[in-house]
Amino acid sequence: MKLLVTGGCGFVGSNLTQRLLDDGHQVIVVDxxxxxxxLADHENLTVIREDVxxxxxxxxxxxxxxxxxxxxxxxPCSDLNxxxxxxxxxLATMQLVERAIACGVKxxxxxxxxxxxxxxxxxxxxxxxxLVPITDYNKTKMISERVxxxxxxxxxxxxxxxxxxxxxxxxxxxxxxxxxxxxxxxKNGRITVFGGEQTRPNITIMDMVEVYCHFLKLGASAPGIYxxxxxNITIMDxxxxxxxxxxxxxVVTASNDPRSYRQNxxxxxxxxxxxxxxxxxxxxxxxxxxxxxxxxxxxxCYNIKAMKKNLEF
Ligand SMILES: NC(=O)c1ccc[n+]([C@@H]2O[C@H](COP(=O)([O-])OP(=O)(O)OC[C@H]3O[C@@H](n4cnc5c(N)ncnc54)[C@H](O)[C@@H]3O)[C@@H](O)[C@H]2O)c1
Numbered sequence: 001m002k003l004l005v006t007g008g009c010g011f012v013g014s015n016l017t018q019r020l021l022d023d024g025h026q027v028i029v030v031d032x033x034x035x036x037x038x039l040a041d042h043e044n045l046t047v048i049r050e051d052v053x054x055x056x057x058x059x060x061x062x063x064x065x066x067x068x069x070x071x072x073x074x075x076p077c078s079d080l081n082x083x084x085x086x087x088x089x090x091l092a093t094m095q096l097v098e099r100a101i102a103c104g105v106k107x108x109x110x111x112x113x114x115x116x117x118x119x120x121x122x123x124x125x126x127x128x129x130x131l132v133p134i135t136d137y138n139k140t141k142m143i144s145e146r147v148x149x150x151x152x153x154x155x156x157x158x159x160x161x162x163x164x165x166x167x168x169x170x171x172x173x174x175x176x177x178x179x180x181x182x183x184x185x186x187k188n189g190r191i192t193v194f195g196g197e198q199t200r201p202n203i204t205i206m207d208m209v210e211v212y213c214h215f216l217k218l219g220a221s222a223p224g225i226y227x228x229x230x231x232n233i234t235i236m237d238x239x240x241x242x243x244x245x246x247x248x249x250x251v252v253t254a255s256n257d258p259r260s261y262r263q264n265x266x267x268x269x270x271x272x273x274x275x276x277x278x279x280x281x282x283x284x285x286x287x288x289x290x291x292x293x294x295x296x297x298x299x300x301c302y303n304i305k306a307m308k309k310n311l312e313f
Contacts, residue, residue, distance in 0.1 A: 001216075009029060011173040017029055030048045037301070047103075052088065064106055071140070110145065112141045118259075134259070158215045162204050170294045181235075193251065196234060198257070199262055200233070202238075204279070205282070230279075
């Protein structure tokens with residue numbers, strides 16, 4: 001298939017793009033390359049350095065499906081410039097889906113976020129629960145979903161709500177909980193846990209990529225919204241898992257972010273998806289990559305630091 005991946009140079013997008021190429025697809029990546037481009041050249045890959053807000057510059061001729069990942073991708077980065085975040089995450093998404101329909105694209109898969117639910121007391125957070133987004137980031141994801149779903153009579157829409165992703169990518173992120181705690185242990189022999197009792201869902205980057213490929217294959221047979229998160233564990237649980245692999249002291253400090261949220265992904269599992277990896281696998285892989293020198297604790301691995309440095313606000 002001929003596919004467009006926006007945000008294909010990002011943490012998830014780099015692994016997803018490589019996987020799609022391995023599967024024999026022809027891939028166009030559109031990415032502003034805020035954090036660089038670590039994609040290897042490939043005869044079936046076209047990389048375009050472009051802002052998704054510039055919808056007209058995105059080539060859609062012959063594209064069958066879009067995997068839309070290019071967003072301002074966490075709470076603090078969205079707070080840096082909320083106007084930019086709304087334009088990129090919502091307005092550009094609307095422009096892209098409109099052009100996609102006009103160009104005959106059949107399927108649109110959107111990287112939303114499990115954070116759209118906000119703080120929930122329910123032990124099972126399913127897709128039908130109300131959304132109480134807290135930050136601009138959460139709100140842009142919720143509104144983008146709603147905008148996209150308003151087009152679902154004209155194009156297959158799949159909104160995926162991922163948990164926090166963990167694992168290794170050529171475009172590494174160390175501002176994600178499992179990756180951050182693992183590198184703290186490796187670098188300092190000490191892990192600082194803020195609070196620690198907040199429960200959060202997780203998904204490995206390997207399973208994340210697999211989820212997108214799964215929906216690509218399912219096409220029009222599985223439209224709608226899907227959670228994608230599997231291990232609902234506390235930050236302290238993660239810290240302890242890290243210390244089983246990388247011996248380190250755990251230091252607990254007060255937290256100003258008491259949010260707990262869980263995810264139930266039974267709807268995704270009912271489509272036939274089977275996760276193959278867990279948090280412990282991701283910790284092992286990050287450890288191996290760090291010790292071998294494949295990843296380093298650079299500024300560029302923290303979205304907020306890189307955005308402050310590379311973009312003007
Ligand atoms: N990583 C996670 O834990 C996680 C969890 C839930 C949802 N998500 C969502 O998944 C998607 C991918 O996340 P990620 O971790 O790979 O993030 P990332 O920040 O590593 O990648 C995002 C990519 O999008 C690009 N981008 C951002 N704004 C752009 C614009 N205006 N025009 C063109 N390119 C632009 C960036 O250059 C970057 O390469 C994001 O939409 C994110 O919100 C991620």
